[in-house]
Amino acid sequence: MRPGRSSRPRTRTRPRHDDAVDGFVIAVDRGRYTCVRPDAGLDDPVVTAMRARELGRKSVVVGDRVGLVGDVSGAPGALARIVRIAERTSVLRRTADDDDTTAEGRLERVVVANADQLVIVSALADPPPRTGFIDRCLVAAYDADIEPLLCLTKADLAGPEAVLGYYTELELPYVLIRPGSELADLRTLLAGRVSVMVGHSGVGKSTLVNRLVPEAERAVGTVSAIGRGRHTSTSAVALRLPPEPGARAGGDPGWIVDTPGVRSFGLAHVSAESLLHGFPDLVEATVDCPANCPHTADEATCALDAWVAAGKADPRRLASYRRLLASQSGEGDAREPERNPGDPLAGS
Numbered sequence: 533m534r535p536g537r538s539s540r541p542r543t544r545t546r547p548r549h550d551d552a553v554d555g556f557v558i559a560v561d562r563g564r565y566t567c568v569r570p571d572a573g574l575d576d577p578v579v580t581a582m583r584a585r586e587l588g589r590k591s592v593v594v595g596d597r598v599g600l601v602g603d604v605s606g607a608p609g610a611l612a613r614i615v616r617i618a619e620r621t622s623v624l625r626r627t628a629d630d631d632d633t634t635a636e637g638r639l640e641r642v643v644v645a646n647a648d649q650l651v652i653v654s655a656l657a658d659p660p661p662r663t664g665f666i667d668r669c670l671v672a673a674y675d676a677d678i679e680p681l682l683c684l685t686k687a688d689l690a691g692p693e694a695v696l697g698y699y700t701e702l703e704l705p706y707v708l709i710r711p712g713s714e715l716a717d718l719r720t721l722l723a724g725r726v727s728v729m730v731g732h733s734g735v736g737k738s739t740l741v742n743r744l745v746p747e748a749e750r751a752v753g754t755v756s757a758i759g760r761g762r763h764t765s766t767s768a769v770a771l772r773l774p775p776e777p778g779a780r781a782g783g784d785p786g787w788i789v790d791t792p793g794v795r796s797f798g799l800a801h802v803s804a805e806s807l808l809h810g811f812p813d814l815v816e817a818t819v820d821c822p823a824n825c826p827h828t829a830d831e832a833t834c835a836l837d838a839w840v841a842a843g844k845a846d847p848r849r850l851a852s853y854r855r856l857l858a859s860q861s862g863e864g865d866a867r868e869p870e871r872n873p874g875d876p877l878a879g880s
């Protein structure tokens with residue numbers, strides 16, 4: 533009888549790492565993971581870690597809660613090892629379709645693990661708001677089971693009526709930001725949670741992050757080896773929010789995750805059915821659709837058209853949904869605003 537695998541003596545039992553300490557991953561760069569101990573003070577050093585071989589192919593991303601062994605002192609040159617990844621409460625993904633010329637660019641990527649909230653940062657002017665982009669973010673948020681928050685910046689330049697009108701049916705939580713405005717409402721919504729900030733270039737995201745986390749410059753500096761250019765693998769960095777005035781000591785003030793590398797929210801990994809969850813104002817209508825209705829514009833019996841005609845949802849929302857559907861089936865690029873010439877808000 534040939535000795536089967538199972539008859540080999542099991543000498544290589546995996547170490548259990550009872551001594552592992554908890555860590556929270558705040559940045560990732562080329563195989564090095566920057567972690568903080570959850571109980572660490574503001575001035576305690578961060579811990580640099582690598583993955584232990586026993587993790588196999590499991591990826592570690594910003595927001596992961598991990599077990600660390602080895603040198604967790606955070607002293608210069610010290611390197612710890614990540615031996616465990618805690619089960620994730622949420623996974624925010626995107627398909628990196630901003631680069632579909634390479635196999636890597638078409639990959640579905642996990643942007644952040646364990647986020648509670650997706651803060652969609654959009655300027656009210658300069659650059660003008662793009663509801664197509666916001667709609668994509670909403671799909672990603674609902675798909676990941678993360679709460680969306682609309683953060684409308686440059687409220688000193690234009691009013692929010694047009695954007696809010698578009699989302700009337702959604703009861704989307706929102707905050708308005710202008711230079712020097714109180715950030716108390718936003719801070720309250722961020723406290724104790726992990727919030728991911730996404731937004732187009734120029735909307736004032738960096739300005740806002742620096743206002744929320746005055747040490748952000750310093751914090752970003754600590755992980756500056758990571759760089760912020762497109763050539764790096766980094767697409768997210770977690771920054772610790774300062775404690776709210778009057779907050780109990782030791783309470784978790786929360787984290788914001790900046791996503792400098794995320795330029796678009798490719799949704800190729802989201803099924804057509806899940807896409808609809810990004811449009812809760814349309815979902816109800818589809819109970820009247822025929823079985824397996826593709827909900828496309830050429831589908832004469834699709835109930836969505838009658839729903840909109842009856843004034844139960846904004847026709848621009850239906851148009852946006854169908855643009856995303858079309859982009860998923862490979863028909864054109866939903867990010868081209870010219871596909872919807874009548875609607876200046878529609879681009880993404």
Ligand SMILES: Nc1nc2c(ncn2[C@@H]2O[C@H](COP(=O)(O)OP(=O)(O)OP(=O)(O)O)[C@@H](O)[C@H]2O)c(=O)[nH]1
Binds near residue numbers: 685687732734735738
């Ligand atoms: N009027 C006005 N201008 C603002 C406001 N917030 C930011 N800005 C300006 O908008 C420009 C872009 O701001 P940034 O914070 O660099 O924008 P960003 O979204 O981080 O853009 P990237 O750095 O390209 O990712 C800067 O000139 C800011 O001074 C605001 O609330 N009102």
Ligand SMILES: [Zn+2]
Binds near residue numbers: 826828
């Ligand atoms: Zn339908």
